[in-house]
Amino acid sequence: MSKKLWQASLIVKKNSNLFAFENYISKKLKIKFNRNYKKLLNWSIKNSPEFWSRFWDFSKIKGIKSKKKLRKSKIFYKNLFLPGSSVNFGENLLSKNNKEKAVTFISENGFRKERSWRELNLNTHKIAKFLKKINIKKGDRVAAYMPNTIETVEAFIATTSLGGIWSSCSPDFGSKGVVERFSQINPKVLFITDQYFYNGKKINILKRLPEILKFIPSIKNVVICNYPGKKFIKNKFKFKKINIFKWNKLMLTNAEKINFKRFNFETELAILYSSGTTGKPKCICHRSGGVLIQHMKEHQLHCNIKENDNVFYFTTCGWMMWNWLVSSLASRASIVLFDGSPMFKSSDLLLKIAQREKITLFGISAKYVDALRKFKPKLKYKFKLNKLRTICSTGSPLSEESFKYVYNHIKKNVHLSSISGGTDIVSCFVLGNLYQPVHIGEIQNKGLALDVDVLSDKGKSLKNIKGELVCKNPFPSMPLKFWNDKNDVKFKNAYFNKFKNIWHHGDYAEIKKTGGFIIHGRSDTTLNPGGVRLGTAEIYSEVEKFREIKESIVVGQSWDNDVRILLFVVMSKNFILTTKLIKKIKLQIKKNSSPRHVPNKIIVVKDIPRTKSGKIVELAVKSKIEGNEIKNFEALSNPEALEQYSNLKELNI
Numbered sequence: 001m002s003k004k005l006w007q008a009s010l011i012v013k014k015n016s017n018l019f020a021f022e023n024y025i026s027k028k029l030k031i032k033f034n035r036n037y038k039k040l041l042n043w044s045i046k047n048s049p050e051f052w053s054r055f056w057d058f059s060k061i062k063g064i065k066s067k068k069k070l071r072k073s074k075i076f077y078k079n080l081f082l083p084g085s086s087v088n089f090g091e092n093l094l095s096k097n098n099k100e101k102a103v104t105f106i107s108e109n110g111f112r113k114e115r116s117w118r119e120l121n122l123n124t125h126k127i128a129k130f131l132k133k134i135n136i137k138k139g140d141r142v143a144a145y146m147p148n149t150i151e152t153v154e155a156f157i158a159t160t161s162l163g164g165i166w167s168s169c170s171p172d173f174g175s176k177g178v179v180e181r182f183s184q185i186n187p188k189v190l191f192i193t194d195q196y197f198y199n200g201k202k203i204n205i206l207k208r209l210p211e212i213l214k215f216i217p218s219i220k221n222v223v224i225c226n227y228p229g230k231k232f233i234k235n236k237f238k239f240k241k242i243n244i245f246k247w248n249k250l251m252l253t254n255a256e257k258i259n260f261k262r263f264n265f266e267t268e269l270a271i272l273y274s275s276g277t278t279g280k281p282k283c284i285c286h287r288s289g290g291v292l293i294q295h296m297k298e299h300q301l302h303c304n305i306k307e308n309d310n311v312f313y314f315t316t317c318g319w320m321m322w323n324w325l326v327s328s329l330a331s332r333a334s335i336v337l338f339d340g341s342p343m344f345k346s347s348d349l350l351l352k353i354a355q356r357e358k359i360t361l362f363g364i365s366a367k368y369v370d371a372l373r374k375f376k377p378k379l380k381y382k383f384k385l386n387k388l389r390t391i392c393s394t395g396s397p398l399s400e401e402s403f404k405y406v407y408n409h410i411k412k413n414v415h416l417s418s419i420s421g422g423t424d425i426v427s428c429f430v431l432g433n434l435y436q437p438v439h440i441g442e443i444q445n446k447g448l449a450l451d452v453d454v455l456s457d458k459g460k461s462l463k464n465i466k467g468e469l470v471c472k473n474p475f476p477s478m479p480l481k482f483w484n485d486k487n488d489v490k491f492k493n494a495y496f497n498k499f500k501n502i503w504h505h506g507d508y509a510e511i512k513k514t515g516g517f518i519i520h521g522r523s524d525t526t527l528n529p530g531g532v533r534l535g536t537a538e539i540y541s542e543v544e545k546f547r548e549i550k551e552s553i554v555v556g557q558s559w560d561n562d563v564r565i566l567l568f569v570v571m572s573k574n575f576i577l578t579t580k581l582i583k584k585i586k587l588q589i590k591k592n593s594s595p596r597h598v599p600n601k602i603i604v605v606k607d608i609p610r611t612k613s614g615k616i617v618e619l620a621v622k623s624k625i626e627g628n629e630i631k632n633f634e635a636l637s638n639p640e641a642l643e644q645y646s647n648l649k650e651l652n653i
Contacts, residue, residue, distance in 0.1 A: 002514055005407050007437040008415065016434045017300045024058050037435035037445060038515065044449040048473055051449045052081050052293060059296045059331075062095075063087035063262055063289075076501045077491070079474035082289065086262035089269055089288045090124070090161025093329040097121045100308070101334050105150045106353055108197060108340025111229035115150050120157075125255040127158035130245070134221050136188060138163030139268065143187035143219070144317065145169050145178055145205065145212070147196040148339040151225045151247060152317055153326055155191045160270075160288070163263050167271040167283075170318035171196045175208040176592040177538065179215045181273050184283050185483055186218035191247075193225045194233040199341040206235050213239055223247055265289030271483055272320055272423045274494075282490060283483035286426050290476030294427045295327040301448060302431050303361055303390055303417065307332035310387070313363030314342055314350060319532065320423045321363065321394065333360075342368055347375035351383050351410070358387040365395035366418075367530040369402040370561045379409040390415045392432075395531020397519045399561045400441040418443045420519045422505065424495070427477045429469065429505065430517045442516030450475055452517075454509045459499055462511070466520055469509040470502050478503070521563070527556040528563045529596060536618060538593040539567065546585060548575040553608045554599065555622040557651065567599035568621070568645070570608060577604050603650050607641040621645055 013019055013035055022033050022040060033040045044051040049069035056065050066084035073079050096102070096117040103115040115123070136142065142159040146152040146168065159166045167185055169178050171193065182190075194206050206224070213219055225247040226232040237244060267288045274282035299305040311328045312335070315321040325335055336357050342350050342364075351372075354362050362385075372379070391406060391414055398418045406416050417432025420443055429452045430443045438444065446452040451473040454462045482491045498504040508520035527534040536554040543552045550570045556563040567585075571577060586598050609617045623630045624645045636642070 002439040002442060002512060002516070004437045005403060005440055006412075006414070006416065008434045013434055016304050017306065018302075018304065018434055021055070021058055021301055025054060028054065035435055037433050040435075041446060041448060045446075045451045045473065048449045048475070049081060052476060055297055055301075056082065056085075056293060059293075059300060061087065061293065061296065061330075062092050066265075074501075076474055076496060076503065077478050080266065081293075081474075081476045082265055085265040085289060087265060087289050087292060088161060088260040088262050089292055090128075090157045090159075090258070091260035092292055093157050093160075093327060094121050094124060095330055095332045102329065103150050103153055103334065104310075104336045104357060105148075105228055106336065106338050106357075107227075107229060108199070108338075108344040108349070109229075113150065113228050120150075120154065122255045123154045123251065124157045124161065125258050126250055126253055127154055128161050128258050129253065129256045130223075130250050131158060131162055131164065131189070134189060134243070136162060136164050138263065139165060141165045141167060141185045141187040141271070142189050142191070143167050143169075143182045143185075144191040145171060146191055146193050146225065146317055147171055147227070148315065148317055148322065148337045149193070149225070149228055150337065151193075152191070153335075153337070155223075156326060161258050161260060163261065163267060165268045165271055165285070168317040168322070169273075170316035171203065171205050172198070172316065172594050172596070173318060174590075174592045174594060175211045177594060178208070178212055180280050180538070181283070182212075182219075183216045184280065185271055187216070188218060189221040189223065190216075190219045191223045191225065193227055194235075195227045195230065197227070197340055199344055204233060206233055206237075209237065210239075213242060221245065223250065263288060266480060268480060270323065270426075272323070272426060274423065282485075282494070284424060285480045285483050286477070287480045290478065291323070291426055292327065292330065294425075294475070294477035295324060296330055297448060298324075298428055298431065299328050299331045299333075302428075302433055303392065304415070304434060305331050305333050305361060309333040309360040310336055310358055311361045311363070312336040312338070312354065312357070312359045313392070314338060314365065314368060315363070320421075320426045323426055325363065343371065343375070347372060348379065348382070351385075354388060355383045355385055359385075360387050361390040361392060362388055363392040363394075365531040366393050366398040366402060367396060367562055369393060369398065369405060373402060373405045373409075376409070381409065381411065383410075385411050385414075388414055390417055390432075392417045392419055394419045394421075394428075396528055396562065397521065398441070402561070403438075403440045420507070420517070424479060424505070425475075425477050426479075429471060430509075430519070436515070439512070439514050439516050442512055442514060442518060445515050445517070449473075454511050454517075455499065455502075459502075464510065464512060466508050466510050468498065468523060469505045469507040469519070470499060471505070472502050521558070527554070527565055529556065529565055530562060532596055534565075534594075534597055539565075539589055539597050539599070542589045542592050543567065543569070543585065545588070546581075548572055548577075548581060549585075551608055551616075553616050553618060553621055555618050555625065557622070557625055559600075564600040565598070566625070566651075567602045568605045568608065569602060570606065571604060577602065601650055603648065605644050607638060607644065609639065609641040610637050625651055
């Protein structure tokens with residue numbers, strides 16, 4: 001039996017948004033649920049279109065709701081919810097306009113800045129006015145190479161209010177990573193900050209601007225922001241046919257009130273990027289209405305976010321959790337942004353912020369909890385955290401030790417909500433709820449209205465056995481498309497290649513007797529160190545530049561409740577792998593991809609396993625080093641090559 005760690009009191013349950021929604025549905029449809037999550041979940045799955053329509057009314061989404069609940073299609077992702085409805089995403093995020101606090105920014109060195117709802121509205125209007133002036137219209141792409149600051153939030157809301165398509169990369173991506181992403185979508189304008197800080201180190205981002213503009217000719221306008229609390233880095237850039245603007249000067253203009261035009265529910269909202277496992281990162285285009293209603297459902301019904309709450313998530317602008325955090329403004333909550341190293345000068349820095357800012361929802365990665373457990377093994381409720389009701393953890397599976405650590409050291413009476421979804425759906429498939437207890441090592445249940453299951457390779461539902469995580473019914477936050485993907489070829493291959501008309505997510509998962517889920521990590525070859533999905537292609541492109549290396553293969557190894565990156569190399573003739581060469585390889589990967597892409601180990605091998613068609617087989621190597629069954633052994637042209645990956649002493653240290 002799995003151990004129960006926490007359960008909400010009856011008072012907490014009755015004061016929850018989930019209970020209010022249950023009562024709302026009960027009165028409208030004359031159905032009784034009696035605070036039974038399983039019953040409510042089953043109803044929401046069987047009556048999915050009805051659920052989404054009713055939730056729109058309950059959450060008071062601003063827009064025009066169609067009477068039609070679903071336009072059915074035989075093609076899974078062509079099912080349209082609330083067809084004919086219209087919303088303005090930006091209007092919904094600017095849910096208040098008063099002197100109360102809307103957004104707080106905190107840097108790793110302690111600089112703090114607040115923005116009221118009124119100021120947020122005014123600044124967003126100014127940026128929207130500027131975007132209109134440079135002729136940004138519905139469907140135009142707006143790119144941001146920015147840290148997690150208030151200005152980034154304002155640029156995002158302004159873009160969406162005009163029907164523009166937002167796309168962002170965090171500054172820890174090198175210029176090559178930025179070019180690989182943004183060059184595919186042809187943005188007209190780039191928001192960029194002058195610098196950023198990580199673990200006390202200052203990094204000049206403006207130095208990268210000439211290369212970015214050289215390879216992305218569609219950018220005709222650049223807006224430069226200075227990092228909060230720091231002096232502006234002076235620059236003397238002069239580019240032909242490119243207009244350079246400074247954020248501070250745009251803020252001196254008069255604001256024009258935005259006339260919020262309502263766009264079709266399916267209108268493009270944002271482009272996020274896949275990890276780039278098999279080439280350039282795929283451009284995942286998300287829809288406005290679907291993301292809005294899905295996020296509000298997760299915030300209000302699963303995370304119990306209420307008006308005036310203080311919501312925090314440790315994230316960069318390159319991760320989908322940034323979008324998730326920012327859209328909690330639509331639930332009239334205040335958000336807290338942090339930029340920098342989460343352990344700068346103090347391993348419990350984020351907990352200090354949580355106490356000082358009276359955080360109600362504290363969002364972190366599983367890796368952060370694991371690191372805190374090692375650095376502060378005897379924390380023993382050092383912080384009061386009186387306002388904290390919910391701790392969310394995502395990015396990678398949360399270990400049983402970390403579950404116990406939260407309750408034994410951070411806070412006893414808190415809803416620990418381990419959540420899992422992804423960039424693909426910019427939301428969650430499985431997450432928490434206040435009706436059910438928290439069991440050690442388990443995500444509580446499926447999200448409402450999502451028919452999530454775990455299947456065998458033959459498509460049979462599994463219980464207490466690892467299998468493939470799937471969703472068997474359509475849902476509003478399905479991506480609209482991949483950018484530049486004619487006839488949805490890549491799209492269908494990504495999600496619908498394994499099971500017919502069922503969303504295949506690419507995670508290994510397990511459903512327990514409690515109804516809870518355990519996510520066992522990616523079932524494809526995506527790397528996942530620290531919970532951040534990374535592709536192997538970006539590492540290969542750098543390693544290939546070294547003449548000393550003939551060929552290579554990159555895999556992730558499960559290690560110490562996380563994943564570490566292993567780079568196996570076959571050396572060119574007359575070359576050996578020296579310490580100097582290892583440093584050179586790591587530095588180049590760090591510079592041109594990101595620090596997260598840097599391999600933990602670089603190991604020499606004599607051969608790399610390949611399929612009969614000549615493709616290297618990452619999954620087979622991963623399976624071999626972790627002692628798992630190799631499923632495609634018969635497809636290999638040189639299966640004997642796998643033997644050298646067994647019992648390597650480097651893999652145990």
